[in-house]
Amino acid sequence: HLDKFEVVIEGKDLKEKLSQYRFPYFIIDLMHWEKHTEKEKRKVALQASQSYGVIRDYLWGDRLAVTWVNEEFKKLSNFPLEKVTAYEGSTWEFLKKEGIEEVVLLDPWAGEDLNEEDFSAGAFIIGGIVDTGGTKKKTTPKIGEELEKRGIKVLRRKISLRGDIIGVPDRINLILEIVLKMILEGKPMDDAVLEVQ
Numbered sequence: 001h002l003d004k005f006e007v008v009i010e011g012k013d014l015k016e017k018l019s020q021y022r023f024p025y026f027i028i029d030l031m032h033w034e035k036h037t038e039k040e041k042r043k044v045a046l047q048a049s050q051s052y053g054v055i056r057d058y059l060w061g062d063r064l065a066v067t068w069v070n071e072e073f074k075k076l077s078n079f080p081l082e083k084v085t086a087y088e089g090s091t092w093e094f095l096k097k098e099g100i101e102e103v104v105l106l107d108p109w110a111g112e113d114l115n116e117e118d119f120s121a122g123a124f125i126i127g128g129i130v131d132t133g134g135t136k137k138k139t140t141p142k143i144g145e146e147l148e149k150r151g152i153k154v155l156r157r158k159i160s161l162r163g164d165i166i167g168v169p170d171r172i173n174l175i176l177e178i179v180l181k182m183i184l185e186g187k188p189m190d191d192a193v194l195e196v197q
Ligand code: SAM
Pocket: 105, 106, 107, 108, 109, 125, 126, 127, 128, 129, 130, 131, 136, 137, 138, 139, 140, 141, 157, 158, 159, 160, 165, 168, 169, 170, 171, 172, 175
């Protein structure tokens, strides 16, 4: 009886270990929250909630982190925030707490495409940004600059379709799904993009 019990405990430990150490965090960074209109804030919250659905299809809810979480976001987000890693502080504080020194920033303005060599990063950051007007141009690179100022190494990487970012959906949850398809299913970038369209 004891043997059987031990195996169960071991299994649980293993899943916890895998969940905590083996897989990276996928972070939605809400640094630019206040630049949004009310309507846009609702869209950010909706896309975060859809990201929770996506992460659960591939990994565990807690691998999705949301940083700069504020009261307004808590009210607008209609998914269980206790099931993800919701962090009220800045992204650099979160990364320091987790001991993560190098991250990939998903950035449409980056020079280089996301590729296999980047997959070992401790975290993948997606801007919690929704564009309805042209007011938030180049806000993603700013997330990287703020992290670099705090000593975090930032690899800026874009997702493109046949060499162009035109045709790549820019919704937070779809960017997350593309990245997960590439990392966990080994899909080539073009295939991953076409599958979420
Ligand atoms: N207005 C922002 C800018 O100019 O930087 C873009 C915001 S986009 C709606 C939301 C987020 O999705 C970005 O912060 C980025 O993390 C991600 N994203 C969108 N398109 C991307 C692409 N082609 N490659 C990499 N990341 C992308």
